[in-house]
Amino acid sequence: MRDAFPRRLHASDLRELATQGELGGTGEDCACRLRHAKGWESMPEERWPSQLMELQGTLRDPSIEEPTFEEFHPAGTRYESPGAPIATDFFPFNRCDVYRCTACGLLVLRYTEYGGYYVDHRVRRVEASLIVDTV
Numbered sequence: 357m358r359d360a361f362p363r364r365l366h367a368s369d370l371r372e373l374a375t376q377g378e379l380g381g382t383g384e385d386c387a388c389r390l391r392h393a394k395g396w397e398s399m400p401e402e403r404w405p406s407q408l409m410e411l412q413g414t415l416r417d418p419s420i421e422e423p424t425f426e427e428f429h430p431a432g433t434r435y436e437s438p439g440a441p442i443a444t445d446f447f448p449f450n451r452c453d454v455y456r457c458t459a460c461g462l463l464v465l466r467y468t469e470y471g472g473y474y475v476d477h478r479v480r481r482v483e484a485s486l487i488v489d490t491v
């Protein structure tokens with residue numbers, strides 16, 4: 357049976373999952389093609405390799421109705437910077453689900469931007485070294 361509410365993950369869980377994934381090799385040729393999604397790539401449903409992706413949990417706090425839109429960039433990075441820190445309490449990480457590629461082990465984050473007439477799925481791979489503790 358599928359869990360209606362994915363497991364809540366914190367920065368430490370994310371770091372552990374990402375480190376596990378990075379032990380699995382480079383995955384350069386994996387069919388998921390998510391290895392290069394380092395800066396919140398826009399990824400329509402038809403490009404999302406759903407058959408390879410396994411939901412690990414969510415970074416979203418179920419007790420918060422509207423998570424903050426504040427971003428965390430102490431070193432002058434921007435939203436789409438490949439080196440931007442992964443701060444789980446800040447936008448957009450605070451609304452992401454966490455997936456793992458079952459073929460190459462890569463860990464990725466995914467959330468959806470809702471516009472007036474569109475939805476935009478955004479994907480970013482997780483590098484353990486970029487995860488920061490902000491609390």
Ligand SMILES: [Zn+2]
Pocket residue numbers: 383386387388389390408457458459460461462
């Ligand atoms: Zn893969």
